[in-house]
Amino acid sequence: MTRAIALVDLDDTLFQTLRKCPEDVAVKYLTPLGFARDGSPLSYATPRQMSFLNWLVDTTHLVPVTARSLDALRRAHIPFRAAICAHGGVVLGEDGEVDRAWEATIAHRAQGYATPLATLSQAIADTADGRGVAINVRVLTEGALPLYVLAKHADADAATLNAVVDAAVRNLPEGWTDHRNGNNIALMPPYLGKAHAVAHILPGLRARFPNAPVIGIGDSLTDGPFMARCDFAMLPTRSQLADRFLDVQ
Numbered sequence: 535m536t537r538a539i540a541l542v543d544l545d546d547t548l549f550q551t552l553r554k555c556p557e558d559v560a561v562k563y564l565t566p567l568g569f570a571r572d573g574s575p576l577s578y579a580t581p582r583q584m585s586f587l588n589w590l591v592d593t594t595h596l597v598p599v600t601a602r603s604l605d606a607l608r609r610a611h612i613p614f615r616a617a618i619c620a621h622g623g624v625v626l627g628e629d630g631e632v633d634r635a636w637e638a639t640i641a642h643r644a645q646g647y648a649t650p651l652a653t654l655s656q657a658i659a660d661t662a663d664g665r666g667v668a669i670n671v672r673v674l675t676e677g678a679l680p681l682y683v684l685a686k687h688a689d690a691d692a693a694t695l696n697a698v699v700d701a702a703v704r705n706l707p708e709g710w711t712d713h714r715n716g717n718n719i720a721l722m723p724p725y726l727g728k729a730h731a732v733a734h735i736l737p738g739l740r741a742r743f744p745n746a747p748v749i750g751i752g753d754s755l756t757d758g759p760f761m762a763r764c765d766f767a768m769l770p771t772r773s774q775l776a777d778r779f780l781d782v783q
Contacts, residue, residue: 539746569609753770
């Protein structure tokens with residue numbers, strides 16, 4: 535019996551990079567869950583995160599809601615069928631296949647944004663080059679559709695990454711989202727966001743499980759809007775959301 539519906543962010547919620555793992559947990563006790571294209575492990579879950587994940591799998595209808603691309607999501611070794619990925623740019627149905635209705639909706643809303651995305655990406659790249667900073671920046675696409683600008687510092691230096699992006703993008707266009715969490719910056723057009731995709735799938739989930747509470751679980755400030763659409767919200771105490779809203783000492 536499905537007791538609840540869990541809409542769950544992945545990175546920094548269910549697992550994280552080795553650098554972000556708690557220092558008091560030995561590497562031998564970590565479980566690799568996220569993998570690179572060559573099969574090497576990139577992200578790990580602590581024993582408590584594994585227990586939490588297993589509890590969710592056993593007791594809820596688990597739906598990942600992640601910023602990961604579809605390819606990166608499929609390289610996360612967790613059980614799921616339906617999912618939201620690419621910051622809401624892609625929805626997978628219960629059959630694990632791309633939701634074509636949502637794909638068409640996003641494609642329609644994205645018209646006219648390819649040039650602004652490319653311009654922002656190039657501005658960040660040019661500023662990084664001018665400062666001699668190693669930053670990986672690109673327009674993340676799904677298929678032929680450009681979705682958002684993704685920037686990361688090659689050496690995981692978040693402060694330097696923030697400084698470069700601030701210098702390159704002094705005024706983000708109105709309605710855009712500036713997502714920053716550690717060594718990760720995503721600049722997203724107004725039509726993109728996890729909350730939009732959650733609003734798309736929630737009616738079907740509530741019809742299927744009418745008495746099941748919906749729990750939104752996430753770690754970053756940009757997870758807040760999708761979590762607010764749920765009945766309950768849950769967050770890791772070691773997270774951006776916790777730093778903002780909890781009295782973490």
